[in-house]
Amino acid sequence: MDLELRHLRTICAIAEAGSLNKAAAALGLAQPALTAQLQRIERTLGGALFVRDSRGTRSTPLGDLVLARARLMLPAVEGLRQDVTALVGAERTGQYRIGATNGPVAAGLVQLLSAVRPANPASVHATWSADEICAKVRSERLDYALVGACNPSVPHGGDGLVWQPVCVDPVWVLVDESHRLAGRAEAALAEFAGERWASAPGDGCFTACFASACAQAGFTPRQPLEMDVGGCIDLVAAGSAVVLCQGTVRAMPGVVAVALAGSPLRWRHLLGWDPAGPAAAAAVEVHGLAVRAYLDVVAQRPRYADWLGANPGFGAQPVTAAGISRR
Structure with a gap:
């Protein structure tokens, strides 16, 4: 037996x-x-x-x-x-399974997918780890990765996936409303030398990119306090730290987003998929809906929309055959 x-x-x-x-x-x-x-x-x-x-x-x-x-x-x-x-x-229902890190696109993309394909509901796996999401796309446990990365890099775990930028945003600094720079439309990165920084966890290269930008600005930043996004916002509102944020950040009581002069840091939101997997057939459509979701967010941020109008090259990135890249 x-x-x-x-x-x-x-x-x-x-x-x-x-x-x-x-x-x-x-x-x-x-x-x-x-x-x-x-x-x-x-x-x-x-x-x-x-x-x-x-x-x-x-x-x-x-x-x-x-x-x-x-x-x-x-x-x-x-x-x-x-x-x-x-x-x-x-596979039977055609459900879209999306892995997403923190960003302005995921919620709107799910809503648009549900509206366009009501018989095929979308699900989201949210995590701070882009590498985890990439691994699940490669193993076909997720269909698409919606993650952020410094320009022009792609996630370290994204080998073999196809990547298409959804949008490119400047990185700004979130300060409390009584901060010495809170009334400024923009400030140089060097003006934040000596500040206590806080950041959410992540496994990409942003920490190194931030340190490099600070070095070019002539200073070495203090080691950031690492905690969840909500904890970071609480520290800023209390005047205990400043936080790097995306230009799409929504208005919140007690805090102000200050643009960085010259945009020394930028953040790309990328849609990734397996070119040999079943999700590849709908990738262009999903990317288009992700761009729509991003534009809907921008429409709700008039200050940022004005900034984009004065700074070509940032904002939504329409898909083109030449723009699709594989790491």
Whole structure:
């Protein structure tokens, strides 16, 4: 007899119940039938898995070994089953599965996809890790990556994917409303030398890009405090730190976004996909909807819309065959 997953489940059930009678009831079997099955399993494995005494059924050293392996294998197999079910279900329904880091596009893209293809709902996996998202696109657990990166880089984990910029935004600085530079339309990066910085976590190259820009401006920034986006905003509002932000940042009480003169830092939002995967066929359409979602955000930010009008090269990036790149 070959050992099967159902046999491992039986062994685990006996160990968890602590007796053959209780395990048989939990499995919906007669106790003699369970005993006979256990004996066949033990013959296959070459030794006793349990001993019975006045305290109930206890595992033997061989039983401990088999249980340890079973308790690793069974959840893994169940996870595989769930992932396969999700993948097959998504392929059957045409659902778009999007992985997104923090940015202005994801929410609007989901709404537009739902409006354009109401029979094919979109789902979003949100995380700060672009590398995690890229890995899931490569393994076909996600269809599209919607992530940010410094210009002109693409995520480190994006090997083999096709990338198309959705938009290019300047990086500004968020300060509290009483900050010495809060009344300025723009300020040089050097004017922020000595500030306490805060930032959200990420696994891209932005930290190095920021340090390089500061070096060119003639100073070395203090080590940023790393915390979630909400915590960063709270620090700014309290006057305890300043935070780099995207030009699309929404107006919030107590804080002000100051543009950086000359835009020494910029941030690209990229849509990525596997060129050999099923998502490639709809990539141009999804990119177009992502651009629409971005433009909807800009329309709600009149100050930023005016800034874009005076600074060509930034803003939405329409898809072109020449603009699609593979790392």
